[in-house]
Amino acid sequence: MKLLILFVFATFGSFAFSQSTSQEKIDYYKYVIGYLAADSMHGRAIGTKEDQLISQFIQAELKSVRKMRTKQQEFSFVYDSINYQSQNIIGFYNNHAPSTILITAHYDHIGLGGKLSNSQGVHAVHNGADDNASGVAMLLSLAKSVANLNAQFNYMFVGYGAHEVGLFGSEYFARNLPKKLKNIHLALNFDMIGRLTSNQSLYYDNNDTLQNPFAKISAPKLKLVDSTSDRINLLDSKWLAQNGIPSVTISTGKHIDYHKITDDIEYINFEGLALIETFLIDWFNTRSEGTNNPTQKTGD
Numbered sequence: 001m002k003l004l005i006l007f008v009f010a011t012f013g014s015f016a017f018s019q020s021t022s023q024e025k026i027d028y029y030k031y032v033i034g035y036l037a038a039d040s041m042h043g044r045a046i047g048t049k050e051d052q053l054i055s056q057f058i059q060a061e062l063k064s065v066r067k068m069r070t071k072q073q074e075f076s077f078v079y080d081s082i083n084y085q086s087q088n089i090i091g092f093y094n095n096h097a098p099s100t101i102l103i104t105a106h107y108d109h110i111g112l113g114g115k116l117s118n119s120q121g122v123h124a125v126h127n128g129a130d131d132n133a134s135g136v137a138m139l140l141s142l143a144k145s146v147a148n149l150n151a152q153f154n155y156m157f158v159g160y161g162a163h164e165v166g167l168f169g170s171e172y173f174a175r176n177l178p179k180k181l182k183n184i185h186l187a188l189n190f191d192m193i194g195r196l197t198s199n200q201s202l203y204y205d206n207n208d209t210l211q212n213p214f215a216k217i218s219a220p221k222l223k224l225v226d227s228t229s230d231r232i233n234l235l236d237s238k239w240l241a242q243n244g245i246p247s248v249t250i251s252t253g254k255h256i257d258y259h260k261i262t263d264d265i266e267y268i269n270f271e272g273l274a275l276i277e278t279f280l281i282d283w284f285n286t287r288s289e290g291t292n293n294p295t296q297k298t299g300d
């Protein structure tokens with residue numbers, strides 16, 4: 001078992017994707033979600049050693065990307081009268097551009113259940129494969145491909161800690177923005193993007209600063225659905241949006257396994273993730289500096 005894990009690490013840890021195929025991406029999502037949502041991670045609850053392990057894993061994956069600078073941003077907070085420590089993991093890829101696209105996803109989950117669980121009275125691992133190992137997989141996969149993304153922007157990747165108990169990681173990040181992050185062109189957050197269904201809906205929540213960000217781009221094989229703008233206040237986009245930073249969270253939506261012990265890897269739509277990533281890369285590549293509107297693209 002150990003040997004296998006080492007082999008997988010060596011395979012993915014040592015190189016950045018150049019022009020990876022969707023099969024390579026799918027293998028990578030499986031690797032990341034398999035790691036975060038494993039039973040041995042005990043549901044990635046705040047204050048646990050697994051919370052630390054996952055953050056180290058994210059940092060190591062970001063660090064393996066050429067030219068990516070990484071750091072751990074530690075913070076403490078009080079939840080249920082207990083003082084906790086957690087951390088955000090930050091990666092910065094500098095294209096020496098005047099503005100930066102920020103890509104974020106929370107990595108924690110709800111551990112063995114408790115009051116945030118919808119599996120009432122069950123004390124068991126809540127794997128959180130969709131919530132939000134899927135978002136972390138997308139973030140890391142984009143990071144691995146960052147050299148191929150639109151070089152008109154810098155890219156910052158942030159794995160947020162302590163989301164489930166009250167958006168503490170994203171709040172701390174927004175209050176202590178790194179100096180490198182002078183100008184945020186767009187803050188894109190992923191929360192539960194692993195369950196694309198046959199109607200292919202991708203929901204997005206955005207603040208007013210960024211008027212209908214998906215309006216002018218065609219999304220082959222995806223149905224883009226504007227969610228209610230209130231929802232952004234329940235998501236990690238909340239704090240940056242409140243500061244007037246163009247913010248959007250995308251999601252494949254809530255489902256019957258939400259915050260239950262059945263949010264498992266076997267229900268993840270890996271092809272769907274690859275479809276979403278292709279869409280996002282196209283979307284980045286049609287954006288240009290100095291405008292929050294994508295440049296016109298032909299198509300519907």
Ligand SMILES: [Zn+2]
Nearest residue numbers: 109131164259
């Ligand atoms: Zn959640």
